[in-house]
Amino acid sequence: MEYNLRDVASVIRSKNSGPYELTFDVIFKEFEMFNKVKAANAINEKVFASLYNIPESDIIKLVYFDPAKAVKITIVRPIPSGALGETDVYGAQQHSPLLGFTFKL
Numbered sequence: 001m002e003y004n005l006r007d008v009a010s011v012i013r014s015k016n017s018g019p020y021e022l023t024f025d026v027i028f029k030e031f032e033m034f035n036k037v038k039a040a041n042a043i044n045e046k047v048f049a050s051l052y053n054i055p056e057s058d059i060i061k062l063v064y065f066d067p068a069k070a071v072k073i074t075i076v077r078p079i080p081s082g083a084l085g086e087t088d089v090y091g092a093q094q095h096s097p098l099l100g101f102t103f104k105l
Helices: 031-040 045-052
Strands: 002-004 009-016 021-028 059-065 070-076 102-104
Touching (some): 021 031, 031 070, 045 059
Antiparallel strands (some): 002 102, 009 021, 021 070
């Protein structure tokens, strides 16, 4: 069956993780779906890199965090926070590619 991440997650967000990193959080509504996504490794470095058009080497860490039924991804920020040409100093507007992410289980 195919799922859209925005339908099974209660929170999908991005934020600063310092001036040179961005962190993305996906918190699932139910432990059952979280466990299925984790078991299938549906959110992984290859998928995330493709969504964001970045090399996998820019992904610092991707962690499934069981107590919060969440996935946390930290990446190298493409442009440092506050640098010339940077358009989202807080990193709060970078989660939109995840909203359209679909996966099969």
